Amino acid sequence: MRSQYAIKQLSVFLENRKGRLKELTETLYQAGVNIRALALAESAEFGILRLVVDNPEKARSVLSSAGFTVKEQDVFAVEVEDKPGGFYQVVKILSEADINVDYTYAFVGGGERAVLIFKVPDEDLERAMEILSAGGIKLVEPLFFYGA
Amino acid sequence: MRPNAKDYLSREEFEALQLRRLRETLGRVYHLVPFYREKFDQAGVRPDDLTSLEDLKRFPFTVKQDLRDHYPFGLLAVPMEQVVRIHSSSGTTGKPTVVAYTEHDMRVWTEVMMRTMLMAGVGPGDVVHNAYGYGLFTGGLGFHYGAEALGAAVVPSSVGFTKRQLMLMRDFGATILCCTPSYALHLAEVAQEEGLDPRKDFKLRAGFFGAEPASEGLRRAVAEAWGIKYFEAYGLSEIIGPGVAASCEYGELHIFEDHFYPEIIDPETGEVLPEGQEGELVFTTLTKQALPLIRYRTRDISRLYREPCRCGRTIIRMGRVVGRSDDMLIVSGVNVFPSQVEHVLTKVEGLTPNYVIVVDKKGVLDVLEVWVEVDERIFTGDLGTLENLKHKLEEELANHLFLRARVKLVEPKTLERSMGKAKRVIDRRELEEKLGR
Numbered sequence: 158m159r160s161q162y163a164i165k166q167l168s169v170f171l172e173n174r175k176g177r178l179k180e181l182t183e184t185l186y187q188a189g190v191n192i193r194a195l196a197l198a199e200s201a202e203f204g205i206l207r208l209v210v211d212n213p214e215k216a217r218s219v220l221s222s223a224g225f226t227v228k229e230q231d232v233f234a235v236e237v238e239d240k241p242g243g244f245y246q247v248v249k250i251l252s253e254a255d256i257n258v259d260y261t262y263a264f265v266g267g268g269e270r271a272v273l274i275f276k277v278p279d280e281d282l283e284r285a286m287e288i289l290s291a292g293g294i295k296l297v298e299p300l301f302f303y304g305a
Numbered sequence: 306m307r308p309n310a311k312d313y314l315s316r317e318e319f320e321a322l323q324l325r326r327l328r329e330t331l332g333r334v335y336h337l338v339p340f341y342r343e344k345f346d347q348a349g350v351r352p353d354d355l356t357s358l359e360d361l362k363r364f365p366f367t368v369k370q371d372l373r374d375h376y377p378f379g380l381l382a383v384p385m386e387q388v389v390r391i392h393s394s395s396g397t398t399g400k401p402t403v404v405a406y407t408e409h410d411m412r413v414w415t416e417v418m419m420r421t422m423l424m425a426g427v428g429p430g431d432v433v434h435n436a437y438g439y440g441l442f443t444g445g446l447g448f449h450y451g452a453e454a455l456g457a458a459v460v461p462s463s464v465g466f467t468k469r470q471l472m473l474m475r476d477f478g479a480t481i482l483c484c485t486p487s488y489a490l491h492l493a494e495v496a497q498e499e500g501l502d503p504r505k506d507f508k509l510r511a512g513f514f515g516a517e518p519a520s521e522g523l524r525r526a527v528a529e530a531w532g533i534k535y536f537e538a539y540g541l542s543e544i545i546g547p548g549v550a551a552s553c554e555y556g557e558l559h560i561f562e563d564h565f566y567p568e569i570i571d572p573e574t575g576e577v578l579p580e581g582q583e584g585e586l587v588f589t590t591l592t593k594q595a596l597p598l599i600r601y602r603t604r605d606i607s608r609l610y611r612e613p614c615r616c617g618r619t620i621i622r623m624g625r626v627v628g629r630s631d632d633m634l635i636v637s638g639v640n641v642f643p644s645q646v647e648h649v650l651t652k653v654e655g656l657t658p659n660y661v662i663v664v665d666k667k668g669v670l671d672v673l674e675v676w677v678e679v680d681e682r683i684f685t686g687d688l689g690t691l692e693n694l695k696h697k698l699e700e701e702l703a704n705h706l707f708l709r710a711r712v713k714l715v716e717p718k719t720l721e722r723s724m725g726k727a728k729r730v731i732d733r734r735e736l737e738e739k740l741g742r
């Protein structure tokens with residue numbers, strides 16, 4: 158399932174320094190890369206920006222050349238109804254299977270469906286996709302992010 | 306007599322021997338080398354003033370610049386007819402330094418190199434692959450003579466042509482490797498690229514590594530890559546070349562003190578420090594004829610230990626060289642060397658990231674910061690891992706430096722961007738003093 162549903166997420170190390178986020182987004186903009194979803198994790202001194210973009214290879218290469226430290230990781234996305242309990246359903250299935258969620262964030266697309274991105278430990282990724290799929294949760298194919 | 310019998314003398318025997326040789330050397334340089342006569346006269350000391358080893362502290366130091374100032378032969382204590390060998394360092398800053406040997410000096414050098422290599426029991430049947438540079442540099446020929454005198458077969462391969470070196474090491478069945486630690490690691494990496502297993506496809510059992518500072522991580526990496534025992538060879542060409550000190554099977558560095566008398570001094574005040582304290586290593590040659598040196602300042606920071614070693618040798622030990630006195634920083638009264646910081650980084654991460662040490666003043670207090678670049682080798686994409694790394698580094702730095710240091714994780718190139726060029730230490734206290742004036 159990994160080959161079919163895994164989505165390439167880029168994590169970028171950022172010092173909490175003025176203007177750094179602007180430089181990053183500017184680099185992507187100039188390369189014509191579209192940011193489809195993002196989340197920022199921060200400590201007092203530094204942060205990690207997580208990105209799902211329409212062209213991960215290109216984004217990675219332009220960010221690296223611009224001096225950013227980038228790590229590529231596999232995540233997956235699910236589509237749930239945009240109403241109470243949609244998120245809970247997913248987390249419940251994972252938790253019952255003893256799979257830890259490293260973090261999760263949302264793709265803001267509009268409409269009555271919500272798309273959520275999940276990062277789980279890499280060794281659990283395959284299993285997480287399988288049990289969610291078996292539990293009737295709809296996994297989102299990468300094309301949804303890359304193609305648009 | 307075994308060549309290393311002197312490694313086992315009693316303290317009293319060492320001291321009697323040293324005192325006799327020291328008096329003889331001081332007398333000789335005073336009468337034969339105008340430079341020393343002037344310096345002794347200026348300091349108001351005469352060779353006869355030395356009645357105990359402690360009296361040596363009254364005599365003036367010699368520094369590298371003195372060798373340069375008397376280029377090429379101004380410090381020789383013998384006529385040119387007695388010189389049988391001349392080596393020279395490349396002069397990256399100013400004039401080169403020249404060292405000369407008489408036939409007697411060559412015998413001393415060979416003896417200490419034999420004692421170095423006896424640490425690994427080198428002898429007939431061993432094939433010594435010597436990849437130190439042959440030529441003006443003392444490394445190559447120093448090991449060459451020692452190994453040959455022990456009856457081993459020497460392969461004088463010198464430096465370069467790495468793939469050919471590996472072929473010879475394999476075909477000739479090298480058992481001992483002599484080279485710089487970084488080259489030893491490079492050899493192992495190239496062997497792997499060639500599809501060879503350094504641990505299985507070679508017969509190496511030990512190596513003698515030196516001529517450059519090596520972190521604990523590098524030593525371990527060399528020993529593990531080849532599956533061999535790591536022996537350190539310490540020396541400097543001004544004193545004799547390699548062969549000033551060598552590590553035993555327990556990794557303890559023994560100084561051949563019957564030939565080279567060591568002292569540890571405070572690099573700032575020049576005062577002799579008590580045994581076990583950290584300071585600058587100073588050597589007086591006890592047996593050298595052509596170029597005796599009195600209280601030569603090595604700039605290397607180390608310690609001395611006189612109690613007998615686990616290996617049974619009674620000869621004095623020195624600690625690992627932790628830095629150079631030229632690089633020493635004093636932070637809140639504590640001596641800090643960039644190499645100590647590097648040691649911690651290597652130990653914690655298993656690799657040496659780019660880093661810079663920043664010393665600043667907050668009010669009256671000195672503040673030490675270590676900025677570490679988060680590059681792709683370190684970055685896992687996980688925030689918690691980075692926070693753990695930061696805390697682990699701070700903890701280890703505190704343990705090693707006896708001082709609190711704040712670790713700051715920074716983006717690559719930040720260091721170059723803010724400092725202009727690759728610099729390991731930024732002392733902002735100096736800057737403030739200058740601006741304040």
Ligand SMILES: [Zn+2]
Binds near residue numbers: 554557615618
């Ligand atoms: Zn020992």
